[in-house]
Amino acid sequence: MRIVVVGGGIIGLSISREFHKLGYEVVVVDKGEIGKGASWVAGGMLAPQSEGLEPGIFLDFCLESRDMYQAFTKEIFVDTGLDVGYWKSGIFCPAFSLEEKVQLLQKLTMYKNLGLSGEWIDREDLEKRFSSLGEDIVGGVFYPEDAQVDNRLLMEALTLYCREYNIMAYEHSKVEKIITSNGKFEAVRTDKNYIDGDVCILAAGAWSGEIADIPVFPIKGEMSAVDIKKGELDMVFFSSKAYLIPRKDYSRLVIGATEEKVGFKDGNTVKGVLKLLNGLIQTFPHMRDRNIQEMWYGYRPATPDLEPILGESDIEGLFYATGHHRNGILLAPITVKVITDLIHKREKSEYLESFSYKRFLK
Template sequence: MNTRVSESVIIVGAGVIGLSLAWLLARAGRPVVVFDKAEAGQGASHAAAGMLAACTELEPGEEWLLSLNRRSQQLWPTFAAELESASGIAVDLREEGTLHVALNADEQGKLRHHLALQEKADLPVEWLSPAEVRAREPFLANATGAIWSPQDHQVDNRKLAAALRVAAPRAGAVVHEHTPVDKIVVADGRITGIEAGGAFHPASVVVLAAGAWSRSIGGLTQETRPPVRPVKGQMLALSMPADAPLLRHVVWAAGIYLVPRVDGRLIVGATAEERGFDGSITAGGVLSLLQNAWRALPGIEELPLIETWTGFRPGSRDDAPILGEGPVEGLVYATGHHRNGILQTPVTADIVSRLILEGARDPLAEPYAFGRFK
């Protein structure tokens, strides 16, 4: 058998998770082929807001995700710099931090409770007075206080996907767009490749990185099918003057987050709906987003509405990622990232690439193994 063929890795899914893994593997000299049913980077990677909000997004019962999320935050600056160098495309990693604001006494009480959870987890956050909030963001509505998360940053997820789409092939990866994988092929208890485009493609490793579509790939059995579902999110974008934006930090408020981009776009998101793959934009979804955004930032009523869209977060049964080996030799999982796909991109690529290249099993990934669902 051709040694290069026997070493080949096939990645199912060309979102930022699949492309970042392809980039690292190809850069290390491993033959890599990526397949996607649509255009690379145009699924959840395109729809996301790009927040790297490990501290702000902490919720009760999700403390076990912190170690993974915080490691990925630490990896992001180097990952972004190396990707920009490899692709020639800026990904706009912005490090202004995040404000989580309260707009009345009830919200302040809830936010103080959230602050206590964050402080118990020893996160780098602090409480800001109304005057301190105004000093940072003068166009916000009158806030009664806010949690300041100086290490929760943002990246332009669409530029990230574009940069990976350049960097991975430059490193040697082959990317097949508009080529759905019909079947993952298993023989004698191990992966032998995939069927796509009417042909068999051999590989020693197949990585399942198809996001919300991961469970629908042919050839998966009840034993190997990941419990991943689509969680619909409706979002919209407004246009701010790039030289005089209404907002400079990522801002969270009740029912909303606001993410300002370098080019003046203001990303407003997002709903969370268990609606399957229903991609419709609804009046209620847009109304809810605009009402909550206006309540936090009244000046948006003068801004042009330039885009609306939907995306499908890949939610696992416990809304945590599925990383590493499964019950079939050669099948590796990198899916189920739910709302943290952009944040967890560097750590996922690092953990899974080292597993494939070196057989290294990072203890950090153990809680997120496929076997936890059995």
């Protein structure tokens, strides 16, 4: 069976890899280079608790994927020889006011009631660990199970997998239309050619709504990175001001991220970068002298309820794997599982009911 995957981001490439392992013929189509898109842009946090997700099916989905991550990255290492920087560093959420402290403590209690771990750390204890701390920080909550992955290394590894195992990738080929015959998927028409197959998986990130009639739209995010000393920070800081992600094996602190509904409006803005850098120095004032390494931006694939669209479409043979919004890096392993179980094993995960496109048909 031949599977056509539209979109070579983390979702498309992870799905392609799994189907290739299962013995399918896989073709990936991307309007640019594979391995870029939002997946290259992201921070790589695996952060369901730090994100403050409310109890429910979406939190369960995120927690299950977080639990799968170590094995997912280990398998990729075995396949490609690339360590993609999975790091269970834990994520610390600082409170910048007493009001924020109350909110964070409420979330902590909520997670404890669900049997999840986390602890409050007072400013006094933080001062023993960090030489300079923003003066407004009153303490914060540490979630030891939240983690990170180096998403750029992960995209390099998934791209390498495609190249090494001869998964056919049509790059710089923009899918313009899904072609059907008698309600069944037949081919995709790109700006260059037709690519046919038995099954198509739409994983075109923030652009998915341009290809199929589903409500996926971009939420822009700007990012930056500065120099830090290797090992200077040993956990992620995630706050209302910014999030700060130290990479494990090299001297880089990734700072994220703004959120704006401005469509596909390319470029870094003065206000966006100022917000990020102010967030940095409000957390660590001594970092005002650090060199800026890079500024970049990208587009989260959002849906009206900010949860993904997964599974069958109204076209036989066309499946959706998109709309992962702020958590697409986190959700790659579980997305691969529910999509391959559906197509390969014909097993329908309970999650698919909740994340069906049908919830938007009213």
